[in-house]
Amino acid sequence: IRPTLAVVGATGVVGTVMLQILSQHADIWGEIRLIASPRSAGRKLAVRGEEVEVVALTEEAFDGVDVAMFDLPDELAAQWAPIAAAKGAVVVDNSGAFRMDPDVPLVVPEVNPHAIRVRPRGIIANPNCTTLSMIVALGALHAEFGLRELVVSAYQAVSGAGRAGVETLRQQLSLVAGTELGTHPGDIRRVVGDSTGPFPEPVALNVVPWAGSVREDGWSSEEMKVRDESRKILGLPRLPVAVTCVRVPVVTVHSLTVHARFEGEVTVDRAREILATTPGVVLFDNPAAGEFPTPADVVGTDPTWVGRVRRALDDPTALELFVCGDNLRKGAALNTAQIAELVAAEMA
Numbered sequence: 115i116r117p118t119l120a121v122v123g124a125t126g127v128v129g130t131v132m133l134q135i136l137s138q139h140a141d142i143w144g145e146i147r148l149i150a151s152p153r154s155a156g157r158k159l160a161v162r163g164e165e166v167e168v169v170a171l172t173e174e175a176f177d178g179v180d181v182a183m184f185d186l187p188d189e190l191a192a193q194w195a196p197i198a199a200a201k202g203a204v205v206v207d208n209s210g211a212f213r214m215d216p217d218v219p220l221v222v223p224e225v226n227p228h229a230i231r232v233r234p235r236g237i238i239a240n241p242n243c244t245t246l247s248m249i250v251a252l253g254a255l256h257a258e259f260g261l262r263e264l265v266v267s268a269y270q271a272v273s274g275a276g277r278a279g280v281e282t283l284r285q286q287l288s289l290v291a292g293t294e295l296g297t298h299p300g301d302i303r304r305v306v307g308d309s310t311g312p313f314p315e316p317v318a319l320n321v322v323p324w325a326g327s328v329r330e331d332g333w334s335s336e337e338m339k340v341r342d343e344s345r346k347i348l349g350l351p352r353l354p355v356a357v358t359c360v361r362v363p364v365v366t367v368h369s370l371t372v373h374a375r376f377e378g379e380v381t382v383d384r385a386r387e388i389l390a391t392t393p394g395v396v397l398f399d400n401p402a403a404g405e406f407p408t409p410a411d412v413v414g415t416d417p418t419w420v421g422r423v424r425r426a427l428d429d430p431t432a433l434e435l436f437v438c439g440d441n442l443r444k445g446a447a448l449n450t451a452q453i454a455e456l457v458a459a460e461m462a
């Protein structure tokens with residue numbers, strides 16, 4: 115008997131990509147049940163070529179569910195994931211609610227697949243999209259060279275902030291289209307006014323050095339997540355990690371510059387060999403031919419794309435990289451689906 119899968123938060127931006135992925139991947143599931151807020155109950159969504167009616171999030175909705183992929187806001191996930199687990203489902207949760215719980219594994223199938231086996235709460239956490247956009251490539255380099263330090267700048271797409279983020283950028287772009295905005299200081303702010311949506315500043319024709327909420331000493335929650343989650347996934351609890359998260363006017367695909375320092379000397383040739391042969395990574399790095407990853411080419415694809423591979427000029431133990439990953443696919447829905455598929459394989 116094939117396992118029953120629930121998709122919880124099926125109508126959100128990540129839920130929508132989950133349904134696309136379930137329609138594209140090998141069909142290993144029996145029933146696929148779509149669950150969302152009562153507001154969305156009764157809507158019909160396409161999955162595996164069929165229209166499936168969305169049911170409201172209730173305890174009964176988890177009856178008979180073997181695996182549940184969750185994409186809900188943190189507070190709702192904190193409330194409902196334990197309920198689904200108590201009803202016997204293995205929950206794969208894409209919120210930030212459980213990632214740093216020592217009784218919840220934080221899994222990237224290409225990096226630490228073994229971690230899924232120990233899950234005393236019946237919950238497996240899926241990392242944040244910014245962490246996921248680089249970690250497959252870094253995991254492979256760490257396995258060979260031994261990572262000692264990370265310095266990261268993340269150029270984050272607006273879809274990381276959900277539908278509201280995408281709608282805000284589109285609305286702001288329509289306000290500035292066909293105008294000569296930018297000629298006079300302050301133009302953008304005057305046109306956009308208070309319509310900054312989930313962002314603290316206008317995001318069209320701008321960059322905003324902020325993502326998430328305020329944490330201690332000037333850090334953002336998003337920056338702390340990338341640090342804490344990278345340490346947990348790589349099994350390096352004291353790894354020095356410095357992150358700056360910046361929102362850019364890109365709809366989907368997070369990009370990152372990475373300075374990675376290793377135990378000993380590294381060579382670009384060996385790093386390129388590793389990146390070119392790691393499953394889930396594409397090396398796209400020939401600047402002379404204009405080849406490096408950009409969100410425009412990476413959007414809609416599964417792998418982590420790496421370009422601009424250089425050895426640090428002043429440190430033979432460090433590499434500089436430019437990395438792009440689709441924040442809705444590997445960054446969210448795809449990694450969640452991959453984990454769910456590993457759990458289903460255990461049940462087979």
Ligand code: 11C
Pocket residue numbers: 208209210241242243244270271273274275325326336339
């Ligand atoms: C962003 N990465 O781009 C965030 C959104 O912990 O999963 C995802 C928040 C999370 O805004």
